[in-house]
Amino acid sequence: MAGKKRRTFSKQFKADAVRMAKEIGLPIAEVARNVGIGEQSLRNWVRQAEVDAGRW
Numbered sequence: 001m002a003g004k005k006r007r008t009f010s011k012q013f014k015a016d017a018v019r020m021a022k023e024i025g026l027p028i029a030e031v032a033r034n035v036g037i038g039e040q041s042l043r044n045w046v047r048q049a050e051v052d053a054g055r056w
């Protein structure tokens with residue numbers, strides 16, 4: 001059975017989406033919908049950005 005191919009996103013794409021959610025203050029659901037990704041993916045990216053910045 002063939003599975004779905006996973007989409008990959010550049011570091012810049014992820015950083016821009018995280019910035020929209022954190023710095024601009026847009027809701028994660030709205031940002032995810034606007035850029036065409038799942039909410040949980042964006043939540044994971046935001047969490048990882050906080051870990052990388054030493055805030056988690």
